[in-house]
Amino acid sequence: xxxxxxxxxxxxxxxxxxxxxxxxxxxxxxxxxxxxxxxxxxxxxxxxxxxxxxxxxxxxxxxxxxxxxxxxxxxxxxxxxxxxxxxxxxxxxxxxxxxxxxxxxxxxxxxxxxxxxxxxxxxxxxxxxxxxxxxxxxxxx
Numbered sequence: 001x002x003x004x005x006x007x008x009x010x011x012x013x014x015x016x017x018x019x020x021x022x023x024x025x026x027x028x029x030x031x032x033x034x035x036x037x038x039x040x041x042x043x044x045x046x047x048x049x050x051x052x053x054x055x056x057x058x059x060x061x062x063x064x065x066x067x068x069x070x071x072x073x074x075x076x077x078x079x080x081x082x083x084x085x086x087x088x089x090x091x092x093x094x095x096x097x098x099x100x101x102x103x104x105x106x107x108x109x110x111x112x113x114x115x116x117x118x119x120x121x122x123x124x125x126x127x128x129x130x131x132x133x134x135x136x137x138x139x140x141x
Contacts, residue, residue, distance in 0.1 A: 001106050003099045009039040013048030020057050031062045033076065040065075075116050082114075
């Protein structure tokens with residue numbers, strides 16, 4: 001886990017390069033599931049790196065975006081909510097302290113092998129996401 005003062009396109013690109021080159025250097029394909037934040041785009045890599053380097057990284061990525069109006073469905077968002085409640089629900093006065101707190105939280109979460117209990121069922125989709133489904137009217141002639 002890393003902490004930055006800002007959430008810029010350059011910051012995101014540097015994290016993706018770290019993910020690609022340090023965390024998963026031997027992976028043929030890295031599958032990312034992300035929200036639709038404006039910096040979470042391949043174009044950010046071109047802002048941060050020369051074209052050849054940006055293209056090298058992009059070729060290894062398979063990017064999937066979560067629904068714009070369904071972040072509560074996203075397991076990553078659920079985990080971020082847990083982190084916010086357990087770790088970030090108070091004022092943390094320095095970036096150094098924030099890094100320490102997040103590192104301790106991450107270590108504990110991994111040690112406990114914490115899991116997300118997914119309750120949303122496919123059958124609930126039409127009811128909960130009614131605005132995302134088309135209305136089909138039967139025409140009689």
